[in-house]
Amino acid sequence: MNIVKVSQLTKVYQIGKDKPPLRAVDGIDFAVREGEVFGFLGPNGAGKTTTIRMLTGLARPTAGNASVMGLDLATDGTRIKKKIGVVPEASNLYDELSAFDNLVFAMQLYGVTRAECQAHAEELLARFRLSEKRDALFAKLSRGMKRALTIAAALAHRPPLIFLDEPTTGLDVMSARNLRQMIAGLRKEGVTVFLTTHYLEEAERLCDRIAIIVKGRLVALDTVENLKSAAQSKTVVEMTLADANNQVETKRVEGENVEAAARAALAQTDGRRVLAINTLRPTLEDVFVKLTGLSADVMLAEKGGKSLS
Amino acid sequence: MLADDLRGIFYIGLKDLRAYYLKPPNISWGILFPFAFVLAFAIRNPGDLRALVPGLIALTLLFGTSSMEAIVIAFERRIGSLERLFLAPVSLPALLAGKLLGGMVFGLTVTLVVLVIALGVFGAASVNWLLLALAILLSAAAFSALGAFVSVAVKEVFEAQTLANFIRFPMMFLGGVFVPVDSMPFALQVIARVLPLTYAVEALRAALVGGVQVDAVFDLLALGLFAAVFFGLAVNRLARLLD
Numbered sequence: 001m002n003i004v005k006v007s008q009l010t011k012v013y014q015i016g017k018d019k020p021p022l023r024a025v026d027g028i029d030f031a032v033r034e035g036e037v038f039g040f041l042g043p044n045g046a047g048k049t050t051t052i053r054m055l056t057g058l059a060r061p062t063a064g065n066a067s068v069m070g071l072d073l074a075t076d077g078t079r080i081k082k083k084i085g086v087v088p089e090a091s092n093l094y095d096e097l098s099a100f101d102n103l104v105f106a107m108q109l110y111g112v113t114r115a116e117c118q119a120h121a122e123e124l125l126a127r128f129r130l131s132e133k134r135d136a137l138f139a140k141l142s143r144g145m146k147r148a149l150t151i152a153a154a155l156a157h158r159p160p161l162i163f164l165d166e167p168t169t170g171l172d173v174m175s176a177r178n179l180r181q182m183i184a185g186l187r188k189e190g191v192t193v194f195l196t197t198h199y200l201e202e203a204e205r206l207c208d209r210i211a212i213i214v215k216g217r218l219v220a221l222d223t224v225e226n227l228k229s230a231a232q233s234k235t236v237v238e239m240t241l242a243d244a245n246n247q248v249e250t251k252r253v254e255g256e257n258v259e260a261a262a263r264a265a266l267a268q269t270d271g272r273r274v275l276a277i278n279t280l281r282p283t284l285e286d287v288f289v290k291l292t293g294l295s296a297d298v299m300l301a302e303k304g305g306k307s308l309s
Numbered sequence: 310m311l312a313d314d315l316r317g318i319f320y321i322g323l324k325d326l327r328a329y330y331l332k333p334p335n336i337s338w339g340i341l342f343p344f345a346f347v348l349a350f351a352i353r354n355p356g357d358l359r360a361l362v363p364g365l366i367a368l369t370l371l372f373g374t375s376s377m378e379a380i381v382i383a384f385e386r387r388i389g390s391l392e393r394l395f396l397a398p399v400s401l402p403a404l405l406a407g408k409l410l411g412g413m414v415f416g417l418t419v420t421l422v423v424l425v426i427a428l429g430v431f432g433a434a435s436v437n438w439l440l441l442a443l444a445i446l447l448s449a450a451a452f453s454a455l456g457a458f459v460s461v462a463v464k465e466v467f468e469a470q471t472l473a474n475f476i477r478f479p480m481m482f483l484g485g486v487f488v489p490v491d492s493m494p495f496a497l498q499v500i501a502r503v504l505p506l507t508y509a510v511e512a513l514r515a516a517l518v519g520g521v522q523v524d525a526v527f528d529l530l531a532l533g534l535f536a537a538v539f540f541g542l543a544v545n546r547l548a549r550l551l552d
Binding site for chain 1: 310312313316317320321324327328329388389390392393394395396397398399400551552
């Protein structure tokens, strides 16, 4: 079942009298299936955040339509808001309230009963390893803790669909790893996750399907495996060779299939010993480069990010 | 939908009171500021101090309701937390009403303190309590809505403070707080008639020291109209943030 359905969704901004209008999102179509982690990738300014803003009611589409859980975005905005959680790129809870009070307020707006608010807030703090910071002001938390609490607040009213906009940007390695585990945990609970990230490895690890958007247009949408297969027209094998003096060389050889590539590789040993021979699978990065024509580094450079490790 | 909106109004107002308003500096400033102005005027022009009480109450309402109100929305917009309210299942008018509620409750609280002191000193024998309650409530609504409109009309907190002061300070001297509007030059009287503070002072004067009650009803209607217009303009402006 499709939990989000988007048809010809378009957003045009008038950015100045003398400048042409900017088509931030240009007639995109896609659907998000219930229970999946749906990755939405693209370089900075591609239209990822604008798409999320339209789907969550923070921006009005210029054209096209969308539905969330069968509800029309144009007419059922308030009912949709009850069923979604949103984590924006910047953690935006209230500095002046404690971690606990922020969670309680997030639930109160959705009509969660007083008794349930208290119990569920404690439960969320424990789950996100923030129980010790229960009474600390949001302003006093570390960046990773703020991120975790912002995600907890988005989940506070138990939405079946959550939008995560660059959730691990700017986090240290451990905090980012913890958050990725949390996102993986959400899928196990049946929560549908709409994830934007500029970390291609993160998307590859977490997402069931990935859409790639460039300059407001979708250029690909499929499972990670299918995207990789489509990106690789030939099979590549990598062979490591050693000569009599133990000088090591690595060679990559292409073939129509694994057998042909391996045979072609073994024909190029020149009498050297074969230390290893492996098939090479394309990465999501290869897919991204092929589909967008951009360097994969552009994703990290634009956000000032670091690669995962 | 109505239940969602009523719940939203209550909890947004409560959150604002806890997060921004009910801090000792705000409370002391809200009470001391109008006293300081009136005292300064009374020292310069000693006379019937009782006549200054309606102006004192009106000033307390103006500054108590609008001081934080005028910056809260701009502040939350700046740090991104206003989006949390946009994402909640609450209509825009209800969101703004929640914001107004916080400002009104704070303004009414500090006004109550000032009112009790003033009535304790000058006596409450001639007070029209119903008129007083309506005048205070409608003034608080008008000034809080004015503050909200200022807050959504600008992008930055310092701009909101500047604009709020640009409106409030001239209004303080033209609104009949220190000098009766009728004794001003005609041009200033015309300006005074488009200021909500003028109607607040007149309604409060009628309630506290007696006055023509028909005029007081007109003052109350004017205050209600100001509240509705500022509220409508602020909602309209807020909606444009979602374009």
